[in-house]
Amino acid sequence: MNNAGSSLAPRAAPAPLVPRNRIWRRTVNTVARGLSFCAAVLGICFLAWILITVVVRGVGALQPSFFLELPPPPGVAEGGLGNAMLGTLYVTALGMLFGVPTGMMAGVFLNEFGRHSRFGGMVRFTVNLMMGIPSIIMGLFVFTIIVVPAGHFSGLAGGVALALLIVPIVARTTEDMLNLVPPTLRESALALGAPRWRVTFGVLFPVARAGIVTGVLLALARVSGETAPLLFTALNSPYWPESIFKPMANLTVTIFAFAMSPYKDWQQLAWGASLFITAVVLAVTIAARVILHRRTP
Amino acid sequence: MSEFARNPPTRRFGDIIFRSLALAFAAIVVAALIGIFIQLISSSWLSLRTFGLSFLFSTEWNPVTGQFGSATTVYGTLVSTLIAMVLAVPVSLAIGGFLADLAGPTLRNVVGTAIELLAAVPSIIFGMWGLFIFAPFLAQYVQPPVQQVFGTFPLFQGPPIGIGMLTAGIILALMVLPFISAVVRDVLMLVPPMLKEAAFGLGCTEWEVARKVTVPFAAQGIMGAVFLGLARAIGETMAVTFVIGNNHDISPSLFMPGTTIPSTLANEFTEATTPLYLSALAELGLVLFVITFVIQVLAQLWLRRLARYSGSGR
Numbered sequence: 001m002n003n004a005g006s007s008l009a010p011r012a013a014p015a016p017l018v019p020r021n022r023i024w025r026r027t028v029n030t031v032a033r034g035l036s037f038c039a040a041v042l043g044i045c046f047l048a049w050i051l052i053t054v055v056v057r058g059v060g061a062l063q064p065s066f067f068l069e070l071p072p073p074p075g076v077a078e079g080g081l082g083n084a085m086l087g088t089l090y091v092t093a094l095g096m097l098f099g100v101p102t103g104m105m106a107g108v109f110l111n112e113f114g115r116h117s118r119f120g121g122m123v124r125f126t127v128n129l130m131m132g133i134p135s136i137i138m139g140l141f142v143f144t145i146i147v148v149p150a151g152h153f154s155g156l157a158g159g160v161a162l163a164l165l166i167v168p169i170v171a172r173t174t175e176d177m178l179n180l181v182p183p184t185l186r187e188s189a190l191a192l193g194a195p196r197w198r199v200t201f202g203v204l205f206p207v208a209r210a211g212i213v214t215g216v217l218l219a220l221a222r223v224s225g226e227t228a229p230l231l232f233t234a235l236n237s238p239y240w241p242e243s244i245f246k247p248m249a250n251l252t253v254t255i256f257a258f259a260m261s262p263y264k265d266w267q268q269l270a271w272g273a274s275l276f277i278t279a280v281v282l283a284v285t286i287a288a289r290v291i292l293h294r295r296t297p
Numbered sequence: 298m299s300e301f302a303r304n305p306p307t308r309r310f311g312d313i314i315f316r317s318l319a320l321a322f323a324a325i326v327v328a329a330l331i332g333i334f335i336q337l338i339s340s341s342w343l344s345l346r347t348f349g350l351s352f353l354f355s356t357e358w359n360p361v362t363g364q365f366g367s368a369t370t371v372y373g374t375l376v377s378t379l380i381a382m383v384l385a386v387p388v389s390l391a392i393g394g395f396l397a398d399l400a401g402p403t404l405r406n407v408v409g410t411a412i413e414l415l416a417a418v419p420s421i422i423f424g425m426w427g428l429f430i431f432a433p434f435l436a437q438y439v440q441p442p443v444q445q446v447f448g449t450f451p452l453f454q455g456p457p458i459g460i461g462m463l464t465a466g467i468i469l470a471l472m473v474l475p476f477i478s479a480v481v482r483d484v485l486m487l488v489p490p491m492l493k494e495a496a497f498g499l500g501c502t503e504w505e506v507a508r509k510v511t512v513p514f515a516a517q518g519i520m521g522a523v524f525l526g527l528a529r530a531i532g533e534t535m536a537v538t539f540v541i542g543n544n545h546d547i548s549p550s551l552f553m554p555g556t557t558i559p560s561t562l563a564n565e566f567t568e569a570t571t572p573l574y575l576s577a578l579a580e581l582g583l584v585l586f587v588i589t590f591v592i593q594v595l596a597q598l599w600l601r602r603l604a605r606y607s608g609s610g611r
Contacts, residue, residue: 029502036399039391043474044408047415050426050471057429105322113319123323125597126330132525132593133586134532136559137333140566140582144336167326197315225419228534228559232566252421256535256563259425267429274425278418285417289410 054275061272071238071254074263081273087155087241087249088277091234092224094159094244099166099223100216106167107174108200124175130168136228138164143232155241155248158234162223169222173215177208210291217288221281227252251277333586341580343573352580358545360569365577367584369545373462373555374531374585377541380466380551381530385474386523392474393481394507398493409482416475424539427468432459432540440552455552463551465541469530477526484518485511517599524596532589534559558585 065080072079106123114120138161146157181204189199205212235247236254251273258270338345344352348365355366392412396405436459447453455461488511496506512519542554543564556564558581569575 025502025505029504032504032507033399036391036395039388040395040408043388043392043478044411046471047411047475049430050418050423051415053426053430054422102322102325105319106326109319109323113316114323119323123327126327128597129590129593130326130330132528132532132589132596133330133333134534134559134589136532136534136562137337137582137586137589140340140562140579141333141336143566144340144579145332164329167329171326195309195315196312198311200315221417225417225421227419227421228563231563235567252419252535255421255425256538259428259539270425274422278422281417281419282414285414289413 051278054271054278057268057271058273058275061268062275066269066272070240071258071269072265074261074266077265079269081249081251081254081269083237083240084249084251084254084273085276087234087237088224088251090241090244091155091158091230091248091250092162092220094156095162095166095223096216096220097163098160099163099219100170102163103167103170103219104174104212106171107178110171110175111178112196112200127168127171130164131172134228135161135165135226136231139229139232142229147233150245153233153235153247155234155244155246158230158248158250159244161229161233162226165223165226165229166219169219170212170215173218174208174212177211177215178204180211181207210294214288214292217284217291221284221288224284225252225277225281227256231256337579337583337586341576341583343576344580345576347573348577352577353584356545356547360565360571360574363571363573365573365580367558367581369547370556370558370561370581371584371588372547373541374557374559374588376462376555377465377469377537377557378527378530380463381469381473382523382527384467384470385477385526385530388470389474389477389481389522389526390519392478393485394511396478396482397485398503398507398511409479412475412478412482416479419535420472420533421535423468423472423536427464427536427540428460431468432464435459435464444552451549452551455548455550457552458554460540460542460554461550461552462541462548462555465537465555465557466551468536468540469533472533472536473526473530476529477522480522480525481515481519484515484522487518488514517602521596521600524592524599528589528592528596531592532559532585534563538563558582 063080065078066082067080067085068082069078069080070083071081106127110120110124110127114123142157142161142164146160147153150157178200185203185207186199189203190196194202230250230253234250234253236257237247237249239249241248255270255273255277258266258273261267344365348355352366353371354368355364356368357364357366358369359365396409396412400408436457440453440457440459443453444457492510492514493506496510501509537557538560541556541560543556543560544554545556545561546553548555561581562578566575566578569578
């Protein structure tokens with residue numbers, strides 16, 4: 001490439017503009033393309049392997065009894081996870097109930113009042129940080145503030161732990177989506193004399209609705225498959241959920257317990273629950289994408 | 298005019314409520330983060346006082362004698378995350394690059410959507426698959442031949458049972474792979490086409506364009522993606538708990554069972570009987586919190602620099 005070795009030349013000649021060996025460059029390019037393609041195929045094959053396994057192993061467990069009955073004692077082939085399913089529904093609903101309004105209002109604050117203030121920057125930083133905090137830490141935190149003072153595990157505590165995961169996601173998307181609304185709309189509404197709260201809820205929210213709903217659905221998809229924050233909060237229970245102030249059965253912790261057990265029937269139920277929860281999460285994610293894409297073609 | 302004169306006070310009143318409500322909820326978010334930190338410290342106070350700094354360096358983890366140290370779990374957390382990142386980052390770069398620059402629009406859409414959906418699959422599914430499918434597969438088809446060839450290296454000694462540090466690392470890699478790939482793709486798509494076209498116009502091959510134009514331009518964004526993946530891997534609980542073996546020993550072998558902070562918490566927290574045991578587990582949580590906090594702050598500062606650099610303002 002450069003022939004600086006020559007001692008006769010007063011200074012090294014600039015690198016010649018002749019292209020390097022064309023065959024070599026082509027080969028490198030083909031190899032790089034091939035490797036990139038192989039990596040993509042490899043990654044997708046592994047991920048397909050996982051999904052196919054879940055479907056194949058889980059589909060046998062999905063009978064009517066799976067949705068309607070209580071878990072069986074070990075060694076008994078019948079029974080289902082009806083209680084865990086209902087419990088997951090309750091805990092997730094509680095999480096959404098606490099998390100979505102909080103996240104939305106925090107998002108509104110960030111967009112309406114926190115754009116240039118120091119506190120706004122702090123809230124935005126906190127929201128981003130919270131997205132990266134391991135979910136098990138949320139479980140630990142809620143254990144110390146709710147389970148320990150109450151003296152027992154409860155579905156309510158599980159809901160609060162999930163809410164802590166929902167808040168940053170909803171806050172972030174709400175802020176981003178409100179921010180995308182054309183400023184002219186806001187200005188026209190303000191010019192007509194509308195108060196700010198009406199501008200936000202009456203003008204900006206309807207325009208940004210698709211995006212905000214997407215954020216809520218993504219948060220739902222994220223928490224409905226979570227296990228770690230429920231381990232020390234909702235715990236688990238072999239009975240139907242009675243009260244949110246008691247330990248509550250839920251699908252993910254049941255999967256964990258049954259998969260780790262030595263009993264084949266329990267493991268079978270765990271696979272069924274895995275398939276169910278994966279299907280639900282993917283359906284919610286797809287719904288979120290469809291809503292977003294229909295809005296912004 | 299009279300209406301205008303009449304209305305402002307009520308309007309202002311509504312807006313004051315609106316503003317204070319929004320402020321209150323935003324304050325809740327900040328308070329939650331501070332509360333997490335304070336609660337973790339106060340719950341681990343007993344352990345902090347009993348073991349002091351030696352908690353960080355002691356490899357002892359013995360609930361019976363009440364001796365606790367975090368070195369084994371921190372070691373396991375860092376090693377499993379390192380394995381995951383070493384495996385996942387190059388493959389994610391390849392997938393992201395493939396999607397952004399090589400694949401046609403149809404393939405990009407299909408594979409891109411698949412990758413995004415896979416990023417949503419709950420981590421416990423990866424754990425189940427790891428325990429029942431992947432660990433036996435490793436134990437039967439991968440570990441014995443590897444040991445036959447490299448058996449003398451300490452890195453590959455131990456029982457070929459399929460459960461251990463390497464398996465946990467691979468499962469974690471699979472988990473963060475879709476996540477990092479999707480972000481890398483997005484970052485690469487932001488590279489102005491003009492730059493690429495100019496390079497192609499000079500006669501560069503695709504590889505040369507990627508190496509000398511696209512990747513350098515997107516380097517900061519790629520770093521951000523890696524940071525986010527790292528934060529996710531380091532705090533992952535369920536995918537690891539199933540396959541790591543919960544063994545509080547530091548071993549040079551990748552085939553040996555180990556443990557991580559989240560998996561120790563998942564396995565032992567509800568069984569901890571003594572206050573000191575609980576407190577030591579809480580201190581593990583505190584250590585994990587601090588580690589992820591530092592990574593997040595670094596990532597945030599990095600991304601903020603990136604935002605300023607690319608001029609998006611936020």
